[in-house]
Amino acid sequence: MRKNQRVLVLAALSGVPFIMVLGNSMLIPVLPAIRDALNLTQFRVSLLITLFSIPAGIVIPLAGFLSDRFGRKKVIAPALILYGLGGVVAGLAAIFFKGxxxxxxxxGRILQGIGAAGTAPIAMALTGDIFAGRERGTALGIIEAANGLGKVVSPVLGALLGLITWYAAFLFFPLVVVPVVLGVWFLVREPESKREAQHLRQYLHSITRVFEKKSAMLLTSFLGGAAALLILFGVLFFLSEHLETVFQVNGVRKGAALAIPVLFMCVTSYLTGRVIKRRLALMKWLVVVGLALMAGSLASLGFFQNTYLFFAAVSLAGVGTGLTLPCLNTIITSATAAERRGLVTSLYGGVRFMGVALGPPLFGVLMGHGLPVMFWGAAGLAGVTALLAAVLIRVRDMRGPSPAGAGKEPAPSPPAKAALSGEARPVYGLALRKR
Structure with missing residues (x-):
């Protein structure tokens, strides 16, 4: 693939996680306005995040199976259309039903969540199919950076749309879906693979065998992804309330403030993807360091209440998330064969969605017990996950299955035998007979 082709393919694939992440992050700045307009409790308004993420987490394994069976693009395109349609339903409901x-x-949010199930995780699997070797880590780092960039842009974008009306964000979704669907369908060429026409039961059995061999590494990686996003979205949910009630910051200023920790995450994700390449041991320890950095920065907020320290700590938590997620993405996609990669990455995407779903309501409950309890609880989760990653993620488990016959010398073909006997000589890899 030429360089300009790689750029176009990565741009199209990066658009998928970019608009998927708008589904939650763009609503966070306008949640207080939605709460006031519809006269909702804090818990009920948090369900707008949760009931997007839970359906996505449930449906993702099915989307992964379908992508392994029928092809990645045939899942991504309809999923994006359904995602945009859910936004239309929510926006029109706000217009016609009012309070x-x-x-x-x-x-509409549930419909969006079902559509989201076939977007970013399948795009991650497709990226793993297209790019191999050192390029895979870089490509997946760019995909995670696009996810982070969506989180950076979306609070500001949500705040700007909120200046029009509180439901404008819902109607924005279909507008951004169309160009991404076209880009994926026409610019990305999916590699041909042998898709086995096996029953779901047989397929799930083969997946079970993958987990039997690498269960500790895969389950720990899943926990790491879920914990990182639970904490990130919990902090953003808290920050949205805190900025408005304590600092009287709202509108675009609040959106810009919400973007600070995510900006650090986005930049770190991109740099991490550039650095890791195929350095398996480095990936493991960057996961451990990233989670430990999140734990330490959030724990400090339980002891000190200072505005500058607060933003420094949440920014460091963003750096920790940016170190952790690209490495986990590469570990997950590289540890399984292409024929099973769709479901394994989808299961991983599912637990990430569950982390996003649990973050806002969990932090909402913990806020009622005081800020130190909330921050220490989040720090404890990150710390325990870092310890598990240090012990249970093993470098030998990160390597994908070897192709059949790997490590064996192939039997010489007839032309090769002739070459060895002097009847032919190799030139640029071709056997040319002597005249």
Whole structure:
């Protein structure tokens, strides 16, 4: 693949996680406005995040199976269309039902979540299919950076749209879906692979065998991804309330403030993807360091209440997330064969969505017990996960299955035998007979 082709392919694939992450992050700045407009409790408004993420987490394994069976693009394109359609349902409900729109908006969010199941995790699997070797780590770092960039842009974008009306964000989704669908369908060429026409039961059995061999590494990696995003979205949910109630910061200024920790995460994700390449041991320890950095920065906020320290700590937590996620992405995609990669990465994407779903309501509950309890609880989760990663993620488990016959010398073909006997000589890899 030429360099300009690689750029176009990565741009199209990066658009998938970029718009997927808008589904939650763009709403966070306008949650207080939605709460006031629909007269909701803090818990009920948090369900707009949760009921997007839980359906996505549930449906993702099915999307992964379908992508392994029928092809990645055939799942990504319809999923993106369904994602945009959910935004249309939520936006029109807000226009026509006014104050009674909450149940219909939740229905639109559930529809969006089902569509989101076939987006970023499948794009990650497709990236793993297209790029190999050292290019894979870089490509997956760019994909994670695009995810982070979406989180950076979305609070500001959500705040700007909120200046129009509180439901404008819902109607924005279909507008950004169309160019991404076209880019993936026409610019990305999916590699041909042998897709076995096996029953779901047989397929799940083969996946079970992968987990039997690498269960400790895979499950720890899943926990790391879920914990990192639970903490990130919990902090953003808290920050949205805190900026408005304590600092009287709202509108675009609040969106820019929310973007600070995510900006650090985005830049770190990109740099991490550039650095890791195929350095398996480095990936493991960057995961450990990233989670430990999150734990330490959040624990400090339980002891000190200072505005400057607060933003420094959440920024360091963003750096820790940016160190952790690209490495986990590469570990997950590299540890399995291409024929099973769709479901394994989708299971990983599913637990990441569950982390996003649990973050806002969990932090909402912990906020009622005081800020130190909230921050120490989050730090404890990150710290325990870092310890598990240090012990259970092993370098030998990160390597993908070897192709059949790897490590054996192939039997010489007839032309090769002739070459060895002097009847032919190799020139630029071709056997040319002597005249």
């Amino acid at each position: 009674g729109a909450y149940p219909a908006i939740l229905g």
